[in-house]
Amino acid sequence: MNDGAGRMRLIGAVFVLLSAAIVYQMIRIQNSEHSRQLVEMFARTYNQQVRIILPERGNIYDRWGNLLAGNKEVYEVGIAPPQVVNPETVARDLAAVLDVDYYDTLHKAESFRKEGNERYELIKDFVPADKIRQLEQKLAEYENAEKPKKGAPPSLAGVYWKAHLIRSYPENELAANVLGFYNFLDRWNGRGMLGLEEQYNNLLAGNKQQVVLPLNPTEIQEIPEIPPGASLITSLDRDIQAAMERIIDQAVKENGAESGTLVVMDPKTGEILAMATTPHFNPNEYWRYDEIFPVGSYFNRAISQLYEPGSVFKVLTMAAAIDAGAVQPETPFVDVGAIEVGGIWIYNWDRGAWGPQDMVGCMQHSLNVCLAWVAQELGPTQFYKYLQDFGIGRYTGIDLAGEQVYPLSLPGDSNWYPVNLGTNSFGQGVATTPIQMITAIAAMANEGKMMAPHVVKAYIQDGVQYTVNPRVIRQVVKPETARTITEMLAVSLENEASNALVEGYRVAGKTGTAEIPGPGGYTNMTNASFVGWGPVDDPRFIVYVWLEKPTSSPWGSVVAAPVFSQAVEELVVLMKIPPDEVRQQLASP
Amino acid sequence: MNQRIIQAYRQAPWRVQLQWIGLFLLILVAGMLIAGVYLYVSGRAAETGARIKALEVEREGLAIRIADMRTQLALLNSSQVMLERAEKLGFRPVEREDLVYLPAAGVSGREVVFLAPPPTSVMRENKLLRPAYTQSLWDLFYQTAYQYLNTRGGQGQ
Numbered sequence: 001m002n003d004g005a006g007r008m009r010l011i012g013a014v015f016v017l018l019s020a021a022i023v024y025q026m027i028r029i030q031n032s033e034h035s036r037q038l039v040e041m042f043a044r045t046y047n048q049q050v051r052i053i054l055p056e057r058g059n060i061y062d063r064w065g066n067l068l069a070g071n072k073e074v075y076e077v078g079i080a081p082p083q084v085v086n087p088e089t090v091a092r093d094l095a096a097v098l099d100v101d102y103y104d105t106l107h108k109a110e111s112f113r114k115e116g117n118e119r120y121e122l123i124k125d126f127v128p129a130d131k132i133r134q135l136e137q138k139l140a141e142y143e144n145a146e147k148p149k150k151g152a153p154p155s156l157a158g159v160y161w162k163a164h165l166i167r168s169y170p171e172n173e174l175a176a177n178v179l180g181f182y183n184f185l186d187r188w189n190g191r192g193m194l195g196l197e198e199q200y201n202n203l204l205a206g207n208k209q210q211v212v213l214p215l216n217p218t219e220i221q222e223i224p225e226i227p228p229g230a231s232l233i234t235s236l237d238r239d240i241q242a243a244m245e246r247i248i249d250q251a252v253k254e255n256g257a258e259s260g261t262l263v264v265m266d267p268k269t270g271e272i273l274a275m276a277t278t279p280h281f282n283p284n285e286y287w288r289y290d291e292i293f294p295v296g297s298y299f300n301r302a303i304s305q306l307y308e309p310g311s312v313f314k315v316l317t318m319a320a321a322i323d324a325g326a327v328q329p330e331t332p333f334v335d336v337g338a339i340e341v342g343g344i345w346i347y348n349w350d351r352g353a354w355g356p357q358d359m360v361g362c363m364q365h366s367l368n369v370c371l372a373w374v375a376q377e378l379g380p381t382q383f384y385k386y387l388q389d390f391g392i393g394r395y396t397g398i399d400l401a402g403e404q405v406y407p408l409s410l411p412g413d414s415n416w417y418p419v420n421l422g423t424n425s426f427g428q429g430v431a432t433t434p435i436q437m438i439t440a441i442a443a444m445a446n447e448g449k450m451m452a453p454h455v456v457k458a459y460i461q462d463g464v465q466y467t468v469n470p471r472v473i474r475q476v477v478k479p480e481t482a483r484t485i486t487e488m489l490a491v492s493l494e495n496e497a498s499n500a501l502v503e504g505y506r507v508a509g510k511t512g513t514a515e516i517p518g519p520g521g522y523t524n525m526t527n528a529s530f531v532g533w534g535p536v537d538d539p540r541f542i543v544y545v546w547l548e549k550p551t552s553s554p555w556g557s558v559v560a561a562p563v564f565s566q567a568v569e570e571l572v573v574l575m576k577i578p579p580d581e582v583r584q585q586l587a588s589p
Numbered sequence: 590m591n592q593r594i595i596q597a598y599r600q601a602p603w604r605v606q607l608q609w610i611g612l613f614l615l616i617l618v619a620g621m622l623i624a625g626v627y628l629y630v631s632g633r634a635a636e637t638g639a640r641i642k643a644l645e646v647e648r649e650g651l652a653i654r655i656a657d658m659r660t661q662l663a664l665l666n667s668s669q670v671m672l673e674r675a676e677k678l679g680f681r682p683v684e685r686e687d688l689v690y691l692p693a694a695g696v697s698g699r700e701v702v703f704l705a706p707p708p709t710s711v712m713r714e715n716k717l718l719r720p721a722y723t724q725s726l727w728d729l730f731y732q733t734a735y736q737y738l739n740t741r742g743g744q745g746q
Contacts, residue, residue, distance in 0.1 A: 056656055065702035067663035071656040129657070163653045170663035217638030218631060221723070223645050233702060242668045457701065465705040504685070569685055576698070578690040586692050 049213045051223075052188070055206030056165055058229035060179060060196060062238040063271075063457055069179055069197070069283075072168035075127040075161045077135075078120050079105075081112035084158035089142070093156060097134045098124045109158070120160075125187065132161055173280040175241050177300040178234075178272075178400065178455060181283035193286070194299050196232060196455060198401035203230040203459065230461040235271035235454065240264060243570040244276040248545075251563045252278055256551030257528075261301045261434050262567060263544045267442040267533060269470035270451030272398075273541065277301040303403045306431040307548070310514025311349075311366045311556070312531045313427025315441050315485065317375055318363060320386030323448075323481040326378040329359045329488050339369045342418025346372045349513065364492035366511060368426045375425035380411045383421060387430075389476045390440035391450065398435055398453045406431035427514055438544040440476075441531050444486055444508075445539035447479040490536045500532055500561035502568045504579030507534035509564060511556035516549065525549045530560035534568065535580055543567050637722070 029035055060069035077098060084090055087109035095102035100123055111117035139156050147153045167182040167190075180195025192201035206229035214221055244262045252260040264274040277300055281292050298305045321327045337353030339346050348354065348368050354361070362370035375383050388394070393408025408430065409416040423429040435453055443450040452471040459466055477485075489508035493500055500509050509532025515522040528550050533542035545560045545567070553559050571577070578586065600608075664670070724732070 056652065059659070061702070061704065063701050064699070065704055066666070066668075067659065070660035070663055072660050073653050073657035163650060165653055165656055168660045170660055171667050172669070174668055217635045217642065219638070231704070233704065238668055242672075460705040463705055464708045465703055466708060573683055573685055573688065578688075582690045586690070 047215055049215055050210065051213060052208060052210050053223070053226045054164075054188075054208045055226045056228035057167060057182065058204040058206070058231040058460075060204075060232045060234060062175075062234055062236045062241070064238065065233070066171075066238045068171055068175055068234070068236070068238070069167065069169050069182075071165040073129050073163050074125075074166050075129065075132050075163050076122065076125045077127050077132075077159065077161045078122045079108055080120055080158050080160060081109065081117050082158075084109045084112065085155040086152040086157075087113070089154040090156060090159055093135065093138055094123055094159065097131050097138075098127060100124055123159075126166060126185065127161070129163075135159070135161065167283075169283045171238070172284060173282050174238065174245065175236055175275070176281045176283050177277045177302075178236065178275050179283060180299075180401065181281075181286040181289075183286060185287070194402055195400050196234070199399050200230075200232060200456070200459075203461070204232070205229050227462050230459050232456050233458040233460070233465070235266070235269075235273060235457040236275075237273050237574065240571065240574050241274040241276065243574060244274040244567060245280070247563060247566050247570065248276045248278060249280075251545075251547060251559070251566075254552065255528075255547055255559045257547040257559070258549040259301060260548070260563075261305075261544070261546040262563070263302050263434055263438050264567070264571065265438055265442055265453060265542050265544075267445035267451065267539050267542045270439070270442070270453045271457060271470070272453060272455050275300070275302050275455075300400065300402060301546075301548075302434045303398060303400055304433065306404055306406045306433055307527050307546075308428050308430065308514040308517070309432050309437050309529060310427040310512035310527060311368075312437060312441070312510050312512030312529045312544075313430065313432075314363060314366065314371050314425070315444065315489070315510050315531065316387065316390050316392070317371050317378075317383070317425045318359065318488070319444060319477050319481055319485045320383060320390075321374045321378045322359075322484055323386070323477040324378055324382050326382070327359055327374055329484060331359050333357050333359070333362060333370050333373060335362075335367055335369050337369065339372050339422065341372050341376065341422030342420070344419040344422070346419075346422045360488050360492055360495075363488055363510065364495050366426075366513075371425040372422035375421050380421050383425070384408070384410050386476075387424070389450075389474060390443070391436055391473065392430065392432060392440065394436075396435050396439045396453050398439075399456050403435070404433060405436070427512060434544050434546055437529075437531065438542060439473075441544075442533070442542045443476045444482045444489075445533040445542050446482070448475055448477040448482040450474055450476045486533070486536055486539075489532075493532075496557075498561055499557065500530060500564045502534070502565050502572070504581065505534055505568065505572060505577070506536040506580055507532050507568060508536050509533065509561075511561055513554060513556040524554070526554040526556075528554065528556040528558075528560045530556055530564045532564045532568070535577065535583070537580070538583075540575060540577055541568075541571055543571070 056071055059067055059071070062068055077094070079090065087106055090109040091102050091106035094100055094105050105123060108121040108123070111121065135156065142154050142156060145154065164187070166184040169176070169179065169181075176195075178195050180193055180197035180199075182192050182197050183190045192198045192204060197204065206227060209224060209226055211224060213223065244264060248260040248262040251257070259278045260276075261278075262274070262276045263272065265272055277298075279292055279297075281289070281299070293299055318327075322329070334356050335348070335354040337348060337351065346368055349366060354365055354367055354370075357365070357367065357370060359370075359374075361367075362374070378386075387408060393405065395403055395405050397403075409420060420429050439450060439453045450473040452473050454468065454470075456468055458468055486508045489510055490506055493507065493509055498509070498511075500507065500511075509530060512527070512529035512531070514527045514529075516525045516527060517523070526549070528547045530545045531542070533539045543564055545563045547559050547563070550559045572579075577583075721729075
């Protein structure tokens with residue numbers, strides 16, 4: 001009896017000790033460092049997911065809502081090796097559909113079986129949607145197929161695809177020099193380059209966010225709604241842009257020019273309606289940038305390429321002189337064919353003497369001698385003050401990345417000589433961009449008010465559209481001066497029976513021909529330009545044409561003026577501007 | 590005498606046993622009921638969570654599809670494509686001489702596009718999930734009490 005009780009106590013003690021040992025071991029394991037790390041690792045890996053949410057990049061529209069830059073659906077395709085059932089099928093189908101290497105894909109598909117690789121393997125990114133439809137079709141075929149009696153069934157198990165967006169430009173080359181591009185192949189660190197894409201990169205990109213999401217479905221956590229980047233509504237008119245690109249391409253071709261630039265602006269608001277430059281570029285294939293723009297060339301000549309504008313600059317000189325009261329349109333001038341400024345002789349473009357002229361005649365015949373005299377009458381202080389007011393040597397502040405400027409040499413500067421007063425008066429010895437010229441001269445078509453040039457008309461952020469209001473830079477000349485200059489230039493075109501004239505519409509304008517400086521002085525090559533606006537009584541557009549190094553003729557009046565006329569012919573149709581006569585009839589009661 | 594009285598009023602042992610069993614069963618049933626409710630609520634929460642996740646994935650996919658469709662539409666309506674389509678249909682670009690202008694009272698020029706409403710003072714509610722899905726019971730009590738006190742304070746002023 002006693003023996004039995006003793007045995008029972010012994011067995012009981014053994015069980016108690018065993019239980020105590022199990023409890024001790026459980027507590028020890030639970031509290032060990034290794035266990036803590038293991039639990040943390042599992043929590044990190046399996047309990048939550050870290051996601052970087054990239055907001056949709058904002059769209060870019062023209063002024064009528066036509067999409068110029070949007071986003072396109074593409075896919076990332078990858079393999080989860082542990083889930084692959086049939087590596088051969090996976091490798092064969094992916095190689096056939098995605099055009100990837102069969103053996104490399106097979107190696108990745110088999111990597112779990114052979115090496116125990118559990119890591120997700122990327123096969124290809126930026127796969128178009130139609131390729132994914134092919135894979136989906138194959139997936140459906142395998143699911144519906146009968147299972148073989150031996151071996152693994154054909155299967156795409158373990159293959160995953162996930163959609164994401166890339167930048168797309170549906171109009172291809174249209175307005176590409178204004179839009180810039182987005183290097184979408186760099187998926188996580190892409191950014192806008194040049195043009196609007198660079199200028200408004202932060203606004204378009206929005207704010208990316210990193211979120212930690214629990215995988216446990218009971219721990220509901222809202223994925224924060226990341227608003228898309230802001231969209232831009234530009235002042236560009238798609239149809240006008242297309243027409244201007246067509247016209248400048250044709251002009252470059254016909255005149256054997258090295259490049260061409262054509263800018264159309266609304267002088268009353270500073271809105272850019274079209275900005276066409278050559279060469280063209282397709283931002284959908286931005287990796288070809290270096291081929292199209294070798295080192296030293298310009299993406300957007302209208303804002304980046306500095307050049308001596310030549311006689312179009314005379315508009316500014318004459319406006320300054322009339323505004324300051326130094327001359328009047330009727331002021332007589334006897335042109336003897338040469339004038340000495342700062343000890344250097346200045347001649348006319350044809351080296352001829354044009355005899356008695358008034359200021360209209362000086363502009364009509366584009367007489368360098370006369371304009372040098374006008375600048376002298378105005379005096380250097382006044383002349384350069386006006387040029388600075390016109391924004392020469394200063395950034396216009398256009399909302400496009402890449403604007404260039406060349407500082408204006410002023411009296412007292414080490415690189416300014418007295419002769420500069422003469423040469424600058426007719427646009428030589430001074431470097432500007434087309435956007436600077438059109439901005440300054442547009443004041444003549446807007447009662448003397450110079451408007452800030454801009455491309456963005458409105459933007460949409462968080463579902464609300466904000467309008468960008470036009471901004472006056474300054475009243476650079478008096479309204480009557482602007483009207484006088486417009487009238488003088490309209491009369492001079494009519495007197496000359498210029499190639500720039502457009503039937504039914506009265507326009508004002510000025511040609512420009514500037515010799516291009518080379519290493520040993522000026523060369524025979526020229527920059528041919530024309531600036532014009534209309535209709536004279538109520539200007540709705542100003543057009544700047546520049547052909548670089550034309551070979552058909554060096555003169556702006558021969559090569560650039562017809563381009564202006566052609567542009568206006570299209571503009572009046574696209575902008576629905578009735579001929580002057582009709583407009584006046586409609587306006588009269 | 591006392592012993593007799595105690596014995597007279599003492600429950601029979603089998604009754605005491607039965608009471609204990611009854612109490613145990615009551616606790617067991619109550620516990621099971623609570624566990625059942627908890628299981629049901631957890632199951633519903635998990636199901637809802639899974640549905641929300643699926644809907645969020647679907648929403649993300651739809652946002653991508655919408656962006657893609659917008660671009661595809663723009664491709665179909667692009668300047669070049671429209672020009673080619675018009676030419677195929679026998680149209681030609683209009684020229685200045687073709688146009689006849691007629692006065693039309695009350696017709697203003699083409700307005701610049703408005704793709705979104707202008708700014709207003711109305712703020713939108715952006716939360717997708719209602720607070721009830723995420724807040725704890727304590728949060729609910731606290732928030733309700735806070736709102737109640739605030740309302741009362743407001744009324745008193």
